[in-house]
Amino acid sequence: MSDQDESGVPVAPRRMPKTPIEEIKGRKLKPSTLMMGHGFDPVLSEGSLKPPIFLTSTFAFESAAAGKRFFEGITGKRPGGADGLVYSRFNGPNQEILEDRLSIWDEAEDALVFSSGMSAIATVLLANVNQGDVVVHSGPLYAATETLINKILGRFGVTFIDFPAGASPDEVAGILEQARAQASENGGKVAIVYLESPANPTNALVDIEGITEARNQVFGDDASVPPIAIDNTFLGPLWQQPLNHGADIVIYSLTKYAGGHSDLVAGGVLGSKAHMDPIRAIRNTIGTICDPNTAWMLLRSLETLELRMSRAGENAAKVCAFLRDHPQVEGLGYLGFIDDASQQDIYDRHCSGAGSTFSLFIKGGEAEAFRFLDALKIAKLAVSLGGTETLASLPAAMTHLSVPDERRAALGITDNLVRISIGVEDPDDLIADFDQALGEV
Ligand SMILES: *Cc1c(COP(=O)(O)O)cnc(C)c1O
Numbered sequence: 001m002s003d004q005d006e007s008g009v010p011v012a013p014r015r016m017p018k019t020p021i022e023e024i025k026g027r028k029l030k031p032s033t034l035m036m037g038h039g040f041d042p043v044l045s046e047g048s049l050k051p052p053i054f055l056t057s058t059f060a061f062e063s064a065a066a067g068k069r070f071f072e073g074i075t076g077k078r079p080g081g082a083d084g085l086v087y088s089r090f091n092g093p094n095q096e097i098l099e100d101r102l103s104i105w106d107e108a109e110d111a112l113v114f115s116s117g118m119s120a121i122a123t124v125l126l127a128n129v130n131q132g133d134v135v136v137h138s139g140p141l142y143a144a145t146e147t148l149i150n151k152i153l154g155r156f157g158v159t160f161i162d163f164p165a166g167a168s169p170d171e172v173a174g175i176l177e178q179a180r181a182q183a184s185e186n187g188g189k190v191a192i193v194y195l196e197s198p199a200n201p202t203n204a205l206v207d208i209e210g211i212t213e214a215r216n217q218v219f220g221d222d223a224s225v226p227p228i229a230i231d232n233t234f235l236g237p238l239w240q241q242p243l244n245h246g247a248d249i250v251i252y253s254l255t256k257y258a259g260g261h262s263d264l265v266a267g268g269v270l271g272s273k274a275h276m277d278p279i280r281a282i283r284n285t286i287g288t289i290c291d292p293n294t295a296w297m298l299l300r301s302l303e304t305l306e307l308r309m310s311r312a313g314e315n316a317a318k319v320c321a322f323l324r325d326h327p328q329v330e331g332l333g334y335l336g337f338i339d340d341a342s343q344q345d346i347y348d349r350h351c352s353g354a355g356s357t358f359s360l361f362i363k364g365g366e367a368e369a370f371r372f373l374d375a376l377k378i379a380k381l382a383v384s385l386g387g388t389e390t391l392a393s394l395p396a397a398m399t400h401l402s403v404p405d406e407r408r409a410a411l412g413i414t415d416n417l418v419r420i421s422i423g424v425e426d427p428d429d430l431i432a433d434f435d436q437a438l439g440e441v
Pocket residue numbers: 116117118119142145196200231233234252253254255256265266267
């Protein structure tokens with residue numbers, strides 16, 4: 001290994017982890033295998049089987065030249081990012097191991113982790129949006145995302161146009177033309193196409209492939225072609241991999257399925273290096289990276305991601321099969337029982353599983369829904385999703401309380417819509433719990 005950079009400045013050789021094993025005799029190892037060791041070499045940490053938690057705010061340089069070289073990477077003077085660890089607002093060993101492992105699930109070239117799903121989303125938007133620009137987004141979005149795009153960015157001269165999650169590619173092409181006209185009037189560009197699929201709480205799916213085609217058709221190979229970003233929190237990374245369907249940037253609230261134990265808050269963003277570099281630069285500037293302890297907890301979580309999500313998905317299928325025929329149930333918004341041909345077509349092309357988060361429409365209104373919720377004995381009453389435990393909530397009275405009545409009605413968020421996230425408990429116990437609670441309605 002050379003201990004000089006290309007201009008002849010001496011650089012202390014960095015101890016590098018040994019090359020990770022990603023295949024055996026041509027067999028590409030699966031994510032669930034790689035989660036136990038990828039990106040961490042025990043030799044660099046006293047033989048510790050698991051990565052230590054690196055609680056430090058800064059990192060010692062082996063020489064002044066090494067420090068300069070690392071800063072050239074951090075500031076973008078040298079392409080390719082940081083060569084080494086510099087300062088904990090920029091990077092750290094736990095976060096870098098986590099980013100390496102997270103990339104595997106979505107087959108992404110690069111990944112970034114954040115202090116929350118919302119700080120991830122905010123950093124992506126800050127990296128892509130300028131004054132006068134237009135954001136095109138699917139609707140509905142996670143409420144805080146909608147506030148960020150529609151209200152906060154508005155203070156900086158950014159406008160938006162939205163389209164319903166289930167819109168056809170032709171409709172989206174029309175919206176993109178309209179957005180381009182609006183942007184040129186405002187002296188800006190169409191900055192980003194921002195999707196969320198399935199939408200919360202309706203579970204409406206967005207046609208990522210169709211929208212990618214519409215984007216390409218409208219913008220061609222225009223240098224200012226807007227990237228397509230998608231919040232994949234509800235089905236990812238196990239049941240939907242949007243980078244394989246044309247998306248450029250995938251976003252997660254790692255608080256949900258990836259964390260999976262309802263004990264941390266974090267976010268992730270994945271995509272090509274070219275798309276990640278500007279986002280990393282903003283993260284370096286404002287410090288939205290997650291802390292080492294949270295990164296360590298997420299490493300533990302990723303080891304069981306497939307186990308947890310598979311079990312939760314199987315449980316949800318059993319619970320929904322029971323609920324579908326129950327006399328107190330008016331309907332279900334579950335991706336395993338889609339009754340719309342175009343939505344089913346999107347599902348078949350994009351999704352490998354129906355997830356474990358769904359809407360249960362109880363016969364009656366808020367009073368009946370409250371009686372059901374208050375009677376639950378195993379399922380806990382809480383917002384959020386994707387944890388090991390089953391959760392239930394009433395969006396109209398909780399997460400979507402601040403949404404104006406008219407918009408709530410348009411989104412189909414009725415007073416009898418109970419939102420359920422199924423966990424990894426025994427499925428028959430869950431069915432018994434829902435059965436007795438429905439009996440109290
Ligand atoms: C929870 C959630 C977010 C926000 O994530 P935080 O980790 O709470 O900041 C964003 N999008 C979706 C779809 C979510 O469910």
